[in-house]
Amino acid sequence: MSVPTLYxxxxxxLIGLGLYGVLTNPQPLRKILAFNxxxxxxxxxxxxxxxxxxxxxxxxxxxxxxLLITGIVVAFSATALAVALLLRLFQATGTATLTDDQxxxxxxxxxxx
Amino acid sequence: MVAATLALIHALLLVGIAAWTIAxxxxxxxxxxxxxxxxxxxxAWVVLSAxxxxxxxxxxxxxxxxxxLIGAAARLRATETAIxxxxxxxxxxxxxxxxxxxxxxxxxxxxxxxxxPAPTLAPAVAQYMSVTGLGNAVTVVLxxxxxxDTLLESIVVVFALIGVWSLAPDRVWGGRxxxxxxxxxxxxxxxxxxxxxxxxxxxGLYIFWIxxxxxxxxxxxxxxxxxxxxxxxxxxxxxxxxxxxTWLRILLVAGPLVFIAIGFAGALTAGAxxxxxxxxxxxxxxxIEAALMPTLVLTLALLVAGAPERTAxx
Numbered sequence: 001m002s003v004p005t006l007y008x009x010x011x012x013x014l015i016g017l018g019l020y021g022v023l024t025n026p027q028p029l030r031k032i033l034a035f036n037x038x039x040x041x042x043x044x045x046x047x048x049x050x051x052x053x054x055x056x057x058x059x060x061x062x063x064x065x066x067l068l069i070t071g072i073v074v075a076f077s078a079t080a081l082a083v084a085l086l087l088r089l090f091q092a093t094g095t096a097t098l099t100d101d102q103x104x105x106x107x108x109x110x111x112x113x
Numbered sequence: 114m115v116a117a118t119l120a121l122i123h124a125l126l127l128v129g130i131a132a133w134t135i136a137x138x139x140x141x142x143x144x145x146x147x148x149x150x151x152x153x154x155x156x157a158w159v160v161l162s163a164x165x166x167x168x169x170x171x172x173x174x175x176x177x178x179x180x181x182l183i184g185a186a187a188r189l190r191a192t193e194t195a196i197x198x199x200x201x202x203x204x205x206x207x208x209x210x211x212x213x214x215x216x217x218x219x220x221x222x223x224x225x226x227x228x229x230p231a232p233t234l235a236p237a238v239a240q241y242m243s244v245t246g247l248g249n250a251v252t253v254v255l256x257x258x259x260x261x262d263t264l265l266e267s268i269v270v271v272f273a274l275i276g277v278w279s280l281a282p283d284r285v286w287g288g289r290x291x292x293x294x295x296x297x298x299x300x301x302x303x304x305x306x307x308x309x310x311x312x313x314x315x316x317g318l319y320i321f322w323i324x325x326x327x328x329x330x331x332x333x334x335x336x337x338x339x340x341x342x343x344x345x346x347x348x349x350x351x352x353x354x355x356x357x358x359t360w361l362r363i364l365l366v367a368g369p370l371v372f373i374a375i376g377f378a379g380a381l382t383a384g385a386x387x388x389x390x391x392x393x394x395x396x397x398x399x400x401i402e403a404a405l406m407p408t409l410v411l412t413l414a415l416l417v418a419g420a421p422e423r424t425a426x427x
Contacts, residue, residue: 003120007157008224010124014131016217021135023209026199029140029185033147036178037131040154043166045220051161053233058250059162063234066254068166070266073332076173077273080416083185084277088420091282096192099199 008048014041028089028096032082039075043068120160127153140193144182151175164328165251168320172336173413180343181417245394248326255330256398260387264376267369267405270412274365278356281421287357288425290418296349306348313341321406325395331402335409342414353418355425361411368408372401 014037021034046064053061090096130150137143151174158167201209238250241258255263281288296302321334345351354361375397379388389397 003117003160005224006117006120006124007161008227009221010128010157012217012220012224013128015220016213017128017131017135019216020209020213023213024201024206025135026196026201027140027189027193029182029189030135030143033134033143033182036147036174037134040174041220044154044157045224047158047161047163047166048224049227049231050163052227052231053235054162055233055235056239058235058238061233061235062238062250062254063259065163065166065251066259067262068163069169069251069255069330069332070262072166072169072174074266074269076178076413077270077416079178080181080419081273081276083181084280084420087185087188088280090189090192091422095195096189097196097199 004048004051007044007051011041011044011048014038014044016041026098028086028098029083031098032079032086035082036075036079039071043071043075046071123153123156123160127157140186141183141190144179144186147182148175148179151179165249165330165333168328168333169336172333172340176340177336177413177417180340184417184419244391245389245398247395247398249324249328249330251328252324252330252398256401257389257394260376264369264372264387267372267408270416271365271369271408274412274416277416277420279420281356285421285424287355288421289355289423290353290415290421292422293352294347294349296347298349302344303348303350306344306350310341310345313337313344317341321402324402325399331405331409335406336413338406338410339414339417342410343417346414346418353415356415356421357425364407364411366408368405371404375401 018034018037018039018041021037022031025031025034046068047060050060050062050064050068053064055061086096127150130146130153134143134146134150137146152171155167155171155175158164158170235250238253238258241253242248242250245253245257247253247257278290317334317337319334320329320337321331322329324330324334346353375389376387379390380386383390
């Protein structure tokens with residue numbers, strides 16, 4: 001098995017692990033982390049495709065490389081926004097649960113709004 | 114043979130630590146695992162001959178994301194025990210495991226049946242490289258061949274920051290992001306915050322500058338500069354600026370605006386939006402990168418700093 005194929009399988013494993021984390025972990029922060037694993041897996045898969053497309057003297061196809069850099073930066077911004085939403089939820093309700101049957105104690109007296 | 118064995122060990126280690134970040138009981142431990150995993154992932158990028166991506170992964174994917182998640186984990190620690198009872202039962206977990214395994218398996222089959230020879234756009238980029246006079250193919254892709262992606266991305270990061278800021282409660286709107294950081298003025302953090310920035314700033318600017326011809330560029334350089342600023346902020350040596358500052362807002366939009374202006378000027382001078390006249394291509398690309406640099410440093414650092422939580426007065 002070639003090295004790019006090995007990392008391709010590694011990418012598939014990362015996507016599977018991330019998906020399991022998103023589905024089963026009740027902590028929102030852990031879901032964000034798991035979502036990042038899925039993203040990394042997709043990026044790594046794209047990187048493997050770039051490596052296989054090595055031509056014209058490059059070690060890999062530079063077009064996916066450029067898109068990957070863009071992707072990593074955008075994934076970071078999305079993660080930052082998700083974390084900010086989560087911290088605001090914690091500020092407003094005193095908890096970070098995603099189930100909706102919890103009473104929002106601080107929200108009702110308007111202290112944090 | 115040795116290289117293949119090393120790659121196999123590395124891949125197993127990578128998947129192992131990834132599994133740990135999912136399985137770990139404490140969120141803090143999982144997040145620390147994620148940082149180590151990010152650094153291992155950077156090595157994967159080096160093995161795949163994607164040095165520019167490796168630099169970005171180490172700086173942003175592992176570094177900045179790690180700081181962001183560690184900060185959030187510390188603040189949410191008190192909520193963890195209460196939420197852990199919401200963990201789904203064994204039957205649901207098995208179902209999730211089967212679904213995830215099926216998805217991973219389908220992707221693995223796709224990986225094993227990728228077309229040979231693989232499609233590539235490398236020759237098209239090589240053609241652009243001779244036109245723009247740049248030596249780094251990835252920079253050529255980011256600012257010439259696929260400049261539209263980079264333009265939209267530079268706007269997306271600013272939008273994300275506006276999204277984060279809009280979460281501020283009304284009474285602190287326009288105030289300073291995040292909690293006030295206080296550290297022991299004689300402690301190791303304050304010491305490092307004095308020692309590292311001069312070196313980090315030079316490294317960051319160097320990586321930005323060589324990006325035209327060698328691996329590096331504005332994203333990687335901007336992240337290092339942003340990290341230096343965050344370090345000084347976290348050591349309590351300086352405070353994040355209130356988000357209502359005019360200079361801050363001008364710098365945040367300056368990068369994308371210069372990019373858009375040069376892009377549309379291309380419609381008149383080079384016959385297409387985001388095209389450059391041949392003899393000025395390298396110069397214009399450098400101008401765009403230089404204009405994007407402050408925007409990126411500020412946006413990346415302030416995305417980590419978070420929503421305003423304190424009024425502008427100290």
